[in-house]
Amino acid sequence: MSKNRQDFLNDDFIKNGERLLKFVAEYHNNIRKFPVRPSPDLKPGYLRVMLPSKANDKPISFESVFIDIFNLILPGLVHWQSPKYHGYYPTGFSYPSLYGDILSAAFSCIGFTWSACPIYTELEIIMMDWLAKEMDLPSKFIFDSKLGGGGGIEGSASESVLIVLIAAREKKISELLSDSSKNMKYYDVLSKLRAYTSDQTHSSIIKATRLSAIQLNIIESDKDLRLGVEELQIRIKQDLENGLIPFFVCCNIGTTSTCAMDNIEEIGQISKKYNLWLHIDAAYAGSLFLCKEYRQSFSGINLAQSFNFNPHKLMSICFDCSVLWVEDINVIKMALGLSAVYLKSDYPNIVEYKDWQVSLGRRFRSLKLYFHIKLLGMDFIKAQIRNNVALAEYLGDLIRTDERLYVPYPIAAGMLCFCVNKSNSLTQVLFKKLNEHDIYLTSTEVKGRFLIRFPIGSSKCDKEDVDDAWKLIKDILNDINDTNQDHNDITQTRSTYI
Ligand SMILES: Cc1ncc(COP(=O)(O)O)c(C=O)c1O
Missing domain, CATH: 3.90.1150.10 (Aspartate Aminotransferase, domain 1)
Structure with missing residues (x-):
């Protein structure tokens, strides 16, 4: 019998893999030499004329695919890891987190539940606690403190805000439906719910409200580009007078345009007064709070119901890794914790990360955090952040x-x-x-x-x-x-x- 293609690749895996890893190291060592963006002659559709119009039936040699990296791939790359790259918000990179990604792909498990792959859930819970403790997050967000809160790793800040928006929506609706004196129906409540954020908030909140059928009030930011606290209060009162139901406010620690930081403390007091879910989007700037000296804008975090940031930005983890903490993990489970016969678990009361996301399957993202933290150490990670700030x-x-x-x-x-x-x-x-x-x-x-x-x-x-x-x-x-x-x-x- 002829050799199975997979076996054939196994034989060559180490040789080719070493070559690929060497290429990665050389790419990073020489990244300054690459023009940061593709040639201006490169136009949309450029690749179509360089590739066959149909997939190959027979295998192509590694050698020729390797050459494609230089002829096809590199010319179309914007080098996000280049020190000449200052677009959008840059994304991080570290060899240790790449190790984690390589292993995650190598194991190729999709650990949606504890039973589907215990280490996925176990390590994620511990990594979330490590990070939370490193940032001195309120203990309500830490699994270890057993107050009902905890965290999980999402693919993006957009997913995080969508998840918590749906959780907040379902929580508010179930509170109102359980009050029989109100005699409300699910869709009556849904149509009356109102969320609030500033005009500086990332577009992901708009997308999340569209996806979850929520109406969003966008509040004009003040001269410092912060969510106007008085304006927020006025809008909430007006909505209440009109029979609407305020339930959610999204604050920024580090807006996308200018990295402006909302006053969490003041907004937190308002959200407490009106019983709103306060979500803090710190997608880019959140890593900053690993360093004690930058925590001024963090004051009031204890008033938030959820908090998210992307370690794949300033913390230098390879894309993608977005961490989300909530004060009550059961609310997330109530909103998204569907089950099915084939997903039945022997442990009904544990964290099941399938409940924290849209998709069922998930990657082993916590491994990136583990390698990054273990091999670099928090002192080095913090020093890198301080260096960028300086x-x-x-x-x-x-x-x-x-x-x-x-x-x-x-x-x-x-x-x-x-x-x-x-x-x-x-x-x-x-x-x-x-x-x-x-x-x-x-x-x-x-x-x-x-x-x-x-x-x-x-x-x-x-x-x-x-x-x-x-x-x-x-x-x-x-x-x-x-x-x-x-x-x-x-x-x-x-x-x-x-
Ligand atoms: C403040 C802020 N929030 C949310 C996002 C969305 O990020 P993601 O790509 O993780 O969804 C960004 C993107 O840069 C951002 O800057």
Whole structure:
């Protein structure tokens, strides 16, 4: 009998695998040498002409597929791990967390329940407690404290907000339906439920409310881009007067545009007063709170019902790893804990992570956390975060030395925004010209002002990279200055304008 293809690959697995791992190491060691973005000649659909229109019937050699990495894959990559990459919010990378991902794929289990693969659930519970303790989260979020709360690993912040929104919805509806004096029906209540968030909140909350058939009130942020506390209170009161049912508020610790931080303490008091579920979205900035000295914005976290952040950002875990804590895991189970004959468990009262997500199957994400923490240690992980924060402060100081530029909002969690003083159009020109060079930046628009965002996300970014970026910014600015007829516009003295 001829050799099974799988056996054949087994024979070569180590040889080819070593080659692949070597490539990964070389890729990361040499990442500065790659232009951060693909050539501007690359247009949508470019790959179609380079690949056959149909799958191969017979196996192709590893050698030729390996060459595809260079000919097909690398040309289409934006190098998110490059220190020249400052787009959106950067995502993390570490070799130890990659080990975890490799093993997770290698085991190829889909441990949706404890019985389906006990270690998946066991390790996840412990990793969530490790992280919670490291951040000094209120004990209500820690499994170990046995107060009814705990955490789980999701794929994304979007999934997390969807899960807690549905849990909060079902909790509120069941509370109201259980009050027979109210004589309400499920869909009556559903149509009256109202959620609240600020106009700075990530679009994922809008998607989550659409998916869960909830109406969302978007509250205008204040001048510091925080959810306006008074405005929130007014809207809640108005909704109550109109017979509606406020039930959920989503706060930001680190908005996507500028990394603004809501006042959790004040909003928490309002949510307590009106019995709202308070969810905190700290997708990017949450890792910051591993370091004690950055915890000012964390005050009030004890008032939240749920809290989420993405260790795959500042904490440098390989994508994807998004951690969610809730104060009452039973509410999640009540909302999403469906069962089926084939899922029956001998342990009905334990955490089953299938209840924490939309899909049934799940990856062994806790292994990434385990390897990352074990092999790097928390001191190193925290030092990396501090380094990113310091580099952003350093760039901010450089930018502030130039009268033509302006940093309108506090620099937070290694993220800063800047603009050309008093000129949206010149900021746009600067942004466009910067991105014609070997740097990857994205922009935002806040209260009528166009801003260039500059998060320092890559753990490979160092002071020299920031100096290079600053030199580029200045060179382009000088260039614009020389060629721009509206010279006065760019050299006006600094003043705030909102
Ligand atoms: C503040 C904030 N919330 C939510 C998200 C959505 O993240 P995810 O891709 O994990 O759904 C982002 C994305 O960057 C974000 O910045």
